[in-house]
Amino acid sequence: MNNKTVFIVLMMGFLMAASNPNDKRIAKRNFREVVTIFTDELDPEKGYKKIEKYNRTGDVIESLEMNLQGQLIQRITYENTPEMEKKLVYSASDSLLLTEFTEFDSRGRKVHYFLLDKRKNKSEELITQYNKWGEKTLEITRKNSKVTQVKNYEYNNLGLVILQSTTDSLGSLISKKTYSYSK
C-alpha cells in the first residue's frame, strides 16, 4: 500500500476512535487510590473513611469502607467487562453479604440481572430475551428464587409493540395490553 492509502486508513481509524469517546476517560487520570474522609462535626457517628482502588482503565475495583478509627466496616469488589458487571460486598469478617451481577449481550443490552442480599435475606433476578429483530420479547422476574412475573411482548412489522401480556408464576393472566397505531 502506498503512503496515501495508509494515511487514509489511519484517518478512518482515528475518526472511529474519536467518535466513540470513552465514558471513563475522566476517571482515567493517574491516581490509582482515592481516600475519602467524611466528618460531620454535629454528628461524629456519621463520619467514615473510604479507600477506593482503581485499575488502569479508570474503573473502581475495590472499595474499603471504615469508620474514622480505621476499623473496617465493609469491603466491596467490582469487576466490569463489556459482557458483565459484578459487585460483591463483604463484611469486616470477610463473609459475603451481597452479590450483584449484571450480564450484557453482544449489543450491550442488559439480559440478566441478579441480586442476592444476605442481610435482608432476599434475592431478585430479571432475565430479558430479544428476538432476531432486536425486539424485547420476554421478561422473567424472580424474587427469592420464585418466578413472580412473566412479561411477553409482540410487535408489528414496523417494530412497534402491539401486545404486552403479564402472567404470574402459574401462567394466570395478570394483565394484557393491546396497542394500535394510526398511520
Next chain:
Amino acid sequence: MMGKKGLLFWICAVAQSLVVRAQQNDFATWNYCNVTFKQSENLSFTWSEHMLRNENATELWLYIHDLSVNQWLNKRLSQELHLRLVNQKQLNDAFGERVLAYYALNGHAKLGTWQLGVRSRWQAMAYGQHFNDAYKGPFVYHRAKISLGKSVNYFWRWSVNAELFQPINRPNRKGIDQVRYGLTISNTINKRFSMDHFFQIQQQRNRLNPYTYYVYGIGCNFAF
C-alpha cells in the same frame, strides 16, 4: 420536514439530471435484490442478484450472483464473507466470467445523530474458468470505504460515501485504480422490506483508458 413526496421528487430529479448529463455514454444503472435470512440478531445469510446496464443504460453490462454470511461481532463491528460470480460483457459482446470472494470488516459508530461507517474489504478475483487458457488471477484488492449518514425518521435515511480501490498484486496497476463517491437514500418500508436509491460516480484511475461512470441505482432488500 421533507415528506415522502418531496423525497421522491428529488430522487426523480437527480435521476433526470443524470440522464441529461450523460454526454459520452457514461451513464449506467445498477439494480439489485438482496434476500436475507436472519438466523439470529447477529447472524444472517444473504442471497443477492445484481444487474448493471451501461452505454446510457441501453446495454446489459454485468450481472452478479452473490452468497454471503454476515455476522455482528459486537454493537460496533460486523463482518461479511461473500462468494460472488460476476458475468461481464466483453468487447466481443460475450459475457466473461469472474469468480470473486471477499471478506469485509465493518465499523459502525454514532456521532450524535449521525452514523459513521468504515469498511475494509479484501477481495480475490479470478478471470475465466480455472482449467481454461484464458484464466487469470487471482488478483487481490483492498477496498476502503467511509460513509456518513443520518436518519430523517424511521422510514428515511440518507448517507454519503467514498471508496478507494487499491490493487495489491496487479503488476500493471499501481496505486489507487478506482475511486467511488456516492449518495444513498434508504427507504424502510417495514422491518422485512426496504429500498435503496443511490447515485454513484465511479472514477477509474491509473489505467490505460480510464473511464468515469455515473451510476443511478435502485435496490430492494428483503429480510426474513
